[in-house]
Amino acid sequence: MTETRRSYCGLCHPRCGLLLEMDGEKVVGVRGDKEHPVTRGMICQRAQLMVDHLYHPERINFPLKRKGERGSGKFQRVGWDEALDDVASRLDALRLRFGAETLAFTHGTKRTYHWDERRFNNLFGTPNICGANNVCMCPSQAVEYATYGGFSWGDILQTRCVVLWGMGASQSKPGMFGQIMMAKKNGARLIVVDPRRIREAEMADMWLPIRPGTDVALMLGWLKILIEEGLYDREFVEKWTVGFEDLKKAVEPYSAERVAEITWLTPAQVRDSAHMYAANRPAMITWGFGIDKQGVNATQAARARSILRAVSGNLDVPGGEPLGFADPIGKILSFNKLEMNEALSAAQRAKQLGADEYPFFGYPGWERNDAANQRLPHDYMHPPWAGQTCVGHARAVFNAMRSGKPYPVKAAISVASNPLLSLADVRKTHEALSSLDLYVVGEYYLTPSAALADYIFPICTTVETTELWHGTDFCVACPRGIDPLYERRNTYDFWRGLAVRLGQKEHWPWESVDRVWDHCLAPVGLTFQKLAEQNGIFGRREYKRYEKLGFGTPSGKVEIRSSIFEALGCEPLPVYREMPMSPQGDPELYKQYPLVLITGSRFMPMYHSEWRQIPAAREKRPDPLVTLHPETAAGLGLKEGDWVRVSTPKGSVRMRLHVSDMVDSRMADADHGWWFPERKDAKLFDVFESNANVLCPDDAEYCSPEIGGWPHTALLCRVEKE
Ligand code: SF4
Numbered sequence: 107m108t109e110t111r112r113s114y115c116g117l118c119h120p121r122c123g124l125l126l127e128m129d130g131e132k133v134v135g136v137r138g139d140k141e142h143p144v145t146r147g148m149i150c151q152r153a154q155l156m157v158d159h160l161y162h163p164e165r166i167n168f169p170l171k172r173k174g175e176r177g178s179g180k181f182q183r184v185g186w187d188e189a190l191d192d193v194a195s196r197l198d199a200l201r202l203r204f205g206a207e208t209l210a211f212t213h214g215t216k217r218t219y220h221w222d223e224r225r226f227n228n229l230f231g232t233p234n235i236c237g238a239n240n241v242c243m244c245p246s247q248a249v250e251y252a253t254y255g256g257f258s259w260g261d262i263l264q265t266r267c268v269v270l271w272g273m274g275a276s277q278s279k280p281g282m283f284g285q286i287m288m289a290k291k292n293g294a295r296l297i298v299v300d301p302r303r304i305r306e307a308e309m310a311d312m313w314l315p316i317r318p319g320t321d322v323a324l325m326l327g328w329l330k331i332l333i334e335e336g337l338y339d340r341e342f343v344e345k346w347t348v349g350f351e352d353l354k355k356a357v358e359p360y361s362a363e364r365v366a367e368i369t370w371l372t373p374a375q376v377r378d379s380a381h382m383y384a385a386n387r388p389a390m391i392t393w394g395f396g397i398d399k400q401g402v403n404a405t406q407a408a409r410a411r412s413i414l415r416a417v418s419g420n421l422d423v424p425g426g427e428p429l430g431f432a433d434p435i436g437k438i439l440s441f442n443k444l445e446m447n448e449a450l451s452a453a454q455r456a457k458q459l460g461a462d463e464y465p466f467f468g469y470p471g472w473e474r475n476d477a478a479n480q481r482l483p484h485d486y487m488h489p490p491w492a493g494q495t496c497v498g499h500a501r502a503v504f505n506a507m508r509s510g511k512p513y514p515v516k517a518a519i520s521v522a523s524n525p526l527l528s529l530a531d532v533r534k535t536h537e538a539l540s541s542l543d544l545y546v547v548g549e550y551y552l553t554p555s556a557a558l559a560d561y562i563f564p565i566c567t568t569v570e571t572t573e574l575w576h577g578t579d580f581c582v583a584c585p586r587g588i589d590p591l592y593e594r595r596n597t598y599d600f601w602r603g604l605a606v607r608l609g610q611k612e613h614w615p616w617e618s619v620d621r622v623w624d625h626c627l628a629p630v631g632l633t634f635q636k637l638a639e640q641n642g643i644f645g646r647r648e649y650k651r652y653e654k655l656g657f658g659t660p661s662g663k664v665e666i667r668s669s670i671f672e673a674l675g676c677e678p679l680p681v682y683r684e685m686p687m688s689p690q691g692d693p694e695l696y697k698q699y700p701l702v703l704i705t706g707s708r709f710m711p712m713y714h715s716e717w718r719q720i721p722a723a724r725e726k727r728p729d730p731l732v733t734l735h736p737e738t739a740a741g742l743g744l745k746e747g748d749w750v751r752v753s754t755p756k757g758s759v760r761m762r763l764h765v766s767d768m769v770d771s772r773m774a775d776a777d778h779g780w781w782f783p784e785r786k787d788a789k790l791f792d793v794f795e796s797n798a799n800v801l802c803p804d805d806a807e808y809c810s811p812e813i814g815g816w817p818h819t820a821l822l823c824r825v826e827k828e
Contacts (some may be wrong), residue, residue, distance in 0.1 A: 112139060112627040113587030116478060116568035118713050119216045120281050121148050121575040124156065126587040133157055133569065133588060143508055143642040149709040150280040151726075154402025156324070158720050159567060160591070164551055164783065167563040167592030173555055176540060177790060186593060188605065189561050194607035195231070195662040196544050197517060204514050204794045205232030207457045210503045212529075213237040213493075214522035215477035215714065218548075218565065218575070218597040219619070222692045223521060224445040226601040229610045233450060233458035233469070234515065236498040240467060240529045241399045241816040248467060248813065249408040251475040252670045254416060255658025256429040256487045259578065260390035261598045262286060263427035265675070267295040267382065271411065274304045276710040285320045297379055299324065300396065301704065302775060303768040312379050315770060318704050319685040319820025321396075325410035326682055327352025327382040328366035330357040332418060337384035339347040339419025339828060346652065347416060349667025349679065368768070384418060388425030390416060399706055400421040400684045405466075405810045409668070410680035416664040417813075422650050429487065431651070432579035432645025436485035438624040441567030446613065446823045450541045457513070459506055462805065463604065464814035465674045472496035474670045477656040486651055487658050499814045500529050507538035521548035521597055522565060526555045526793050527715035530804035531756070533794070554781050554793035566594035574623040579645040583638035584621070594686055598622065663777070676812045685820040686807055692822070699754060699822035701738070702773040705798040706818040715779035725817050730780040730796040732761040734825060735771035739763065743824060749828045752776055754821050757800040762828065774799070774823055 109128040114121045114791035115136075127135035136156045152757070159165075169189040176181030198461075200208050207230045211223060219434050227235055246259045257615040262268060262285040275283040283306070290296055290309065299311040299321065307313040317322060332338045333354055343350050370374075377528035385387055397407045420426030421599060430436070461468025475490045490496075508517040518539065539545055539558045556562050590596070594604075598619035605614050607786040616622045620706025623634040630643070637643065656662030660669045672678040684691045688702065709727060717723040731751050734744070744750060748763045752774065761776060769775050780796040781787065794800055801823065803817035 108134065111270045111587045112585050113569040114584035115149060115156060116217060116573065116584070117152045117156070117159075117612045120145065121568070121573060121582070121584045122153060122281065124149065124153060124569065124587070131588060138658060142579070142582070143644070144582055147283060148281060148284055152713060153718055155202050155711055155722055156567070156569065158722055159717070160569065162551070163721065164719050166549055166551060166562055167594060168564060169493050169593065170562040173558045177558050179538045179552065181562065181603035186595070189278055189563065190603045190607055193544070193546055193561055194604055195288055198608060200516050201231070203226065204516055206454065208232075208514055210234040210236065210498075210507070210515050210518040212500070212520040212523045213517065214240075214523045214524065215242065217568075219729065221441040221444040224447070224602045225613070226605050226610070228446050228449040229605065229613055230608065231450065233455050233500045234503050236500040236503045237523060237525070239494060239497045240813055241404070241818060243393060244494040244497070245399060245405055245467065245481065245810070245813045245815055246393050246408040246474065246604060248471060248490065249405060249493065250412050251479070251490045252423060252466075252471070252659065252668050253409060253412040254429065254664045255478060255482065258415065258429055260392055261388070261425050262289050262390065262426050263390055265289055265294050265390045266299065266425060267386035269297045269299065269383060269389065270306050270394070271391055273392050274300065274302070274306065274708060275392070276305045277710050278395065278600050283354065295382055301770060301773060302485065302707065312375075312382060314379055315763055316377055317368070318702055319688060319774065319817075320682070321400070322407040322410050322680060323360060323365050323368040323682040324371070324376065325407065326360040327362060327376045327416055328383065328414060329353065329410065329417065330360045331377060331380040332413045333357065333361070334384055334385055336747065338417040341419050341573055342419050342421075343544050346559070346657070347664040347666050348661050349665060350417070352679055353413065354484045356681070360682070381428060382635060388423050389418065389420050390425070390427055395706065396819065397495065398815060399818035400685070400820055401808045401815060402541055402685060402810055404681070404815040406677065406680045406810035409775065411523070413666050413680060416666070422652060422665070424587040425651055426542050426645065426647065431488065432485060433485070434630050434649035435576055435579055435581050435643070435645040436488070436627045437604065438581055439575060439629060440484070442491050442494075444622070445492055448717040449613075458498050459515075460502035460814060463502065464499055464637050464812065466671065466676055467495070467497060467499075467813035469496060470674055471670065474660070476675065478660050478670070481662070481767070482655055482658045487653065499533075500525075501814070504529075504535055504538035507541055508534065509751070514544060517544040518542055519546045519548075520555060522550070522599075524553045524555045524715050526713045526790070527553070527781060527797060527799065529696050529804040530818070532797055532800050534629045548597060551783065553715070554790040557790055563600050564592065564594040566590040566596050571596040572623065574619055574626055574634065577672050578645050578757075580642055581637065582642040586636050607817070629823045657737045660765070671812065685817065687817070687821045689822070694821055695755065699824045701823050703776060703801065703821040703823035703827060704753065704773065704819040705776045705801065706778045709777065715781060716774030718781060719783035729762040730777045731764045732777070732825060733769050733775040735767055736765050737771045739765045740815075744825070744827055751826050751828050752801065752823055753826070754801040754823045756803045757797060759796050759800050761796055774825055778818065810822060
């Protein structure tokens with residue numbers, strides 16, 4: 107009989123419980139762990155391919171040192187000690203010559219721990235951490251801290267109305283999708299705001315096929331209806347908000363008719379959806395990547411969404427938008443504390459690249475959010491996580507690599523990041539990485555970005571290590587299923603190995619990451635082992651704690667008019683801006699590029715740029731796709747399966763055409779994250795050929811003025827036969 111071992115999947119954000127089916131020490135299968143106290147057996151298509159990922163012949167299993175020209179993809183195997191010694195001594199020399207800020211770090215999404223990288227970089231002395239934060243969830247977090255001092259995930263299971271806004275949960279958040287189905291079964295209403303007729307739209311009580319990039323106009327329209335028809339929570343607004351009168355004026359122009367003109371919706375859709383949201387309380391609005399990637403509108407949409415949650419009376423009520431941690435989960439040492447942000451001096455913080463242009467998402471904004479948070483007990487509301495809400499701007503950091511201005515950035519480390527696929531303006535990113543004196547990568551596979559590295563370190567899969575996973579009301583031990591294969595290590599070991607060589611040893615007292623988890627759990631009298639044995643802990647939530655404590659904002663109230671935004675010269679009330687590359691924003695350009703383009707929609711089982719090398723994943727998605735409506739395709743003389751060229755003023759890529767009426771006839775939906783690991787002889791695996799980021803600009807005019815998020819959506823394109 108096959109033995110089973112408990113472990114977990116961390117191939118995207120949640121940490122879903124897995125049972126590994128073992129043949130001796132080899133994992134031969136995986137299935138969901140029904141006894142997992144949170145995920146209860148649910149795993150998605152990605153996790154089902156864990157064995158393929160774990161043993162894939164192209165995994166990086168040993169440290170590698172470049173032996174050919176940079177980018178040639180030629181490496182030789184070296185030992186961990188030799189590689190870490192050389193990297194540490196070169197970093198030390200560069201720090202001596204150019205200052206610690208000469209090191210940049212680019213992070214990926216949540217496959218690794220994150221706090222360990224921040225801790226290392228803070229202690230090293232560099233403020234130049236950057237990546238895709240500016241376009242993925244982190245802006246929403248920063249905005250919510252500024253608005254009501256915390257971040258809400260929504261209480262789907264108890265709600266009466268889910269507004270799924272800019273998120274295809276079945277493809278990107280399968281756990282949440284399961285919860286939405288349960289909520290629906292329990293009678294909750296479902297409103298889906300998405301330009302595509304996604305699976306959730308088919309199940310929805312109301313689907314709003316909105317014009318990409320205009321969501322904030324709809325939010326302002328909803329606010330106007332709620333206010334004018336008295337559908338808001340008057341008592342909450344009077345007692346717990348500042349700036350409501352200003353809001354009334356700000357939403358004045360957004361009648362249902364005006365919103366309909368902007369959004370491709372009808373006035374009736376605008377009105378009916380606002381009424382459904384207001385009439386079914388408690389209600390919750392999801393976070394969605396579709397919003398964060400809207401360039402000039404991203405931050406203000408997050409602001410408008412936060413304000414909707416508050417004035418509708420849904421903040422911190424059961425079934426609404428809970429804030430804060432349940433007791434005793436909040437007592438567990440927060441990852442924020444592990445980052446050691448206090449170690450980075452004010453002088454070094456002041457050198458953060460991009461913070462002059464986008465102060466809200468750099469130290470000036472983070473410090474204000476953090477200071478406001480200090481008035482709350484930290485077991486209630488953890489401080490804003492710098493790793494997610496305080497970053498340099500990738501454009502500024504990569505420009506400094508290329509130009510040496512305002513100072514030289516000569517070294518970079520990327521961990522599970524792949525900047526050539528995750529950042530806009532790929533050619534500039536390529537030029538910048540190619541110009542470095544030292545580029546170090548921690549990765550699973552030889553990616554196009556890793557191919558540019560001087561050293562590549564092998565990072566282990568989640569089943570080869572441990573993790574502490576906590577939500578706002580639970581904490582679970584994620585156990586190691588097997589020892590790391592070959593010479594793979596977890597990122598803690600990588601960073602600690604580098605740290606002790608660079609004089610940080612006293613700040614890394616825990617020899618293994620398991621001891622870090624013990625340290626975090628000590629305040630609740632547990633160890634990682636005990637937590638695993640008792641299968642997690644669950645907290646008891648108290649709602650409306652703001653009634654005793656206020657909100658973690660400068661005024662202690664929900665700041666509809668944000669004093670932090672105002673202090674930093676940002677628009678303090680939500681505003682709608684026409685996207686600069688849109689039919690209305692640039693009618694002349696629209697004549698040459700007559701389709702509205704979105705990119706970045708998720709598709710299973712791939713995750714961003716990952717898993718193009720896994721045959722079972724590739725069978726499901728062999729080629730990069732662009733989707734057009736049947737009428738649009740016919741008008742262009744195109745048919746399903748044609749190879750086409752998708753072009754914007756920024757660049758052009760090659761994709762295969764998919765024809766479907768799930769998209770509007772005025773738009774195109776292009777896959778993101780494409781490169782071709784099978785093309786071993788091609789330069790950087792043909793990273794420019796079908797990479798949607800080739801199409802996306804990151805120039806200031808297209809970016810959110812508050813956080814610098816660049817647009818992956820609401821651009822203009824044309825599609826032609828190759
Ligand atoms: S990839 Fe799927 S199973 Fe794995 S953590 Fe994400 S949702 Fe869970």
